[in-house]
Amino acid sequence: xxxxxxxxxxxxxxxxxxVAAQHLGAFxxxxxxxxxxxxxxxxxxxxxTAAPIEPTVIQYIADQLKASGVQPGGDIVNGKxxxxxxxxxxxxxIVGTPQISLNENGTVVPLQQGPEIAVLAPLNGASRVDxxxxxxxxxxxxxxxxxxxxxxFKGQDMHGKILVELVNDPDFAAAxxxxxxxxxxxxxxxxxxxxxxxxEEAARQGAAGVILIHETAPASYGWEVxxxxxxxxQFDIVRDNPAAAHTQFESWIQRPLAAQLFQRSGLxxxxxxxxxxxxxxxxxxxxxxxxxxYSATPQVITSHNVVGLLPGKKYPxxxxxxxxxxxxxxxxxxxxxxxxxxxGAVDNGTGIAELIEQARVWAHGxxxxxxxxxxxxxGEEKGLLGSNYYATHPLYxxxxxxxxxxxxxxxxxxxxxxxxxxxxxxxxxxxxxxxAGKAQGRYYTPDPHPETGGFYRSDHFSFAKQGVxxxxxxxxxxxxxxxxxxxxxxxxxxxxxxxxxxxxxxxANWDWSGVAENAELLHQVGLRLANSREWPNWxxxxxxxxxxxxxxxxxxxPAPAPQRGxxxx
Numbered sequence: 115x116x117x118x119x120x121x122x123x124x125x126x127x128x129x130x131x132x133v134a135a136q137h138l139g140a141f142x143x144x145x146x147x148x149x150x151x152x153x154x155x156x157x158x159x160x161x162x163t164a165a166p167i168e169p170t171v172i173q174y175i176a177d178q179l180k181a182s183g184v185q186p187g188g189d190i191v192n193g194k195x196x197x198x199x200x201x202x203x204x205x206x207x208i209v210g211t212p213q214i215s216l217n218e219n220g221t222v223v224p225l226q227q228g229p230e231i232a233v234l235a236p237l238n239g240a241s242r243v244d245x246x247x248x249x250x251x252x253x254x255x256x257x258x259x260x261x262x263x264x265x266x267f268k269g270q271d272m273h274g275k276i277l278v279e280l281v282n283d284p285d286f287a288a289a290x291x292x293x294x295x296x297x298x299x300x301x302x303x304x305x306x307x308x309x310x311x312x313x314e315e316a317a318r319q320g321a322a323g324v325i326l327i328h329e330t331a332p333a334s335y336g337w338e339v340x341x342x343x344x345x346x347x348q349f350d351i352v353r354d355n356p357a358a359a360h361t362q363f364e365s366w367i368q369r370p371l372a373a374q375l376f377q378r379s380g381l382x383x384x385x386x387x388x389x390x391x392x393x394x395x396x397x398x399x400x401x402x403x404x405x406x407x408y409s410a411t412p413q414v415i416t417s418h419n420v421v422g423l424l425p426g427k428k429y430p431x432x433x434x435x436x437x438x439x440x441x442x443x444x445x446x447x448x449x450x451x452x453x454x455x456x457x458g459a460v461d462n463g464t465g466i467a468e469l470i471e472q473a474r475v476w477a478h479g480x481x482x483x484x485x486x487x488x489x490x491x492x493g494e495e496k497g498l499l500g501s502n503y504y505a506t507h508p509l510y511x512x513x514x515x516x517x518x519x520x521x522x523x524x525x526x527x528x529x530x531x532x533x534x535x536x537x538x539x540x541x542x543x544x545x546x547x548x549x550a551g552k553a554q555g556r557y558y559t560p561d562p563h564p565e566t567g568g569f570y571r572s573d574h575f576s577f578a579k580q581g582v583x584x585x586x587x588x589x590x591x592x593x594x595x596x597x598x599x600x601x602x603x604x605x606x607x608x609x610x611x612x613x614x615x616x617x618x619x620x621x622a623n624w625d626w627s628g629v630a631e632n633a634e635l636l637h638q639v640g641l642r643l644a645n646s647r648e649w650p651n652w653x654x655x656x657x658x659x660x661x662x663x664x665x666x667x668x669x670x671x672p673a674p675a676p677q678r679g680x681x682x683x
């Protein structure tokens with residue numbers, strides 16, 4: 115079907131829905147603010163994953179879902195659904211202060227945990243890390259991508275070595291005309307640019323450890339975020355062989371210290387970065403070694419997803435999942451004011467407030483044909499762990515999951531003329547979102563900052579990997595009050611001053627009208643999907659299409675429509 119014609123038809127279809135069914139105005143800005151205020155209160159202690167406060171946090175969310183009118187949708191205990199899904203996790207915490215130093219061509223440089231280097235607690239199962247004079251080698255971006263004709267390791271043996279790597283993709287900083295330009299999506303980050311991939315690939319290469327060189331632009335966040343996120347307890351899903359996914363030493367280092375390291379090795383970091391953007395790049399041994407000694411306390415703990423359910427009247431085994439993560443960073447290092455509570459009002463108290471309000475609006479409307487799941491996941495800040503666990507241990511059949519609509523970190527800054535999604539994925543679902551937005555008189559804008567790798571940094575990615583059509587819906591920057599200039603300024607201010615910092619707190623003067631309108635948009639998308647036989651899919655060239663097609667036999671209904679996936683490219 116021609117995309118333009120489909121969008122027009124869809125917009126008409128949305129507009130034809132009676133006002134009563136659309137629930138226009140049903141999303142309460144007051145309730146949204148009240149829930150966020152509670153979630154971001156100091157009493158909830160920053161909502162750390164598996165922190166002592168977790169039972170209080172998840173019970174509050176469950177109570178709110180119950181009050182909204184939906185049913186428990188979690189694990190079955192004694193024959194009855196509960197509100198929770200247990201999520202077993204490996205937790206690791208460094209004991210005391212790690213002793214880290216570099217021997218840079220004869221000069222010993224001690225490194226301070228936090229201000230200079232961020233060393234993660236080991237997630238390979240070790241309770242002790244003892245590395246003595248392990249050789250360092252610069253491996254560019256640490257990428258092995260045969261389908262793109264790229265291998266930064268060139269078959270060299272990396273066993274026992276510490277890999278020094280750049281963040282993001284090989285063509286992030288490429289100038290027009292450089293051979294690498296476009297091989298990795300241009301400014302749009304691929305999964306090869308994510309730090310999680312780089313740690314995983316280092317383990318596959320048999321390395322002893324990784325040092326990522328931090329730079330604000332390619333990382334998309336400052337050193338404060340690296341320090342706050344990586345110097346506390348670390349978590350992972352429970353694996354049969356954790357060493358296959360993690361080296362014993364995973365870390366980030368400040369760029370000026372890395373530049374000094376290269377200089378003492380007779381190299382120039384700027385020049386090394388340029389060399390790393392070529393497919394013929396060769397690993398560069400550094401005249402340096404790393405010594406590291408510290409203990410850790412690994413243990414398997416249990417965290418929880420919170421799950422609500424509104425059963426469908428015709429196809430109860432087919433589900434649309436609304437999701438958002440309830441966790442933040444908990445209690446950590448104090449900021450300049452002495453505040454140690456990372457409240458997470460925007461990230462992601464707003465998303466859970468929207469989830470709860472979404473449940474209330476659904477429960478008070480006509481019963482849909484398909485079931486609606488309301489999923490508040492744990493461990494997003496630790497690597498999308500709660501959503502990863504749900505997607506690989508689903509409570510409701512993944513093959514019959516119609517779509518995942520995720521919400522993460524909306525700023526209450528008023529109404530927007532536009533809207534977007536995280537990343538540049540190509541899938542039918544975007545057309546549904548575009549049509550719902552047009553019915554509101556709004557327009558779709560592609561992700562303005564695909565270089566940040568947003569597609570791989572939110573919980574919808576866990577569903578995408580299993581083939582489920584999934585998006586993380588993001589607010590627009592073109593504000594009704596102030597336009598794009600104000601929208602961009604407010605987004606930049608949040609990222610610079612509040613993201614992953616104690617200052618991400620609730621404010622009474624926030625304008626929640628845009629959050630409510632975005633919630634209504636997602637409700638319209640859900641209504642269309644829940645009361646139709648539509649099975650959206652990924653574009654034919656999507657890396658997630660094969661996983662979706664593998665479960666095609668589980669789905670019923672008319673044959674899929676021709677591809678519409680021209681949006682979001």
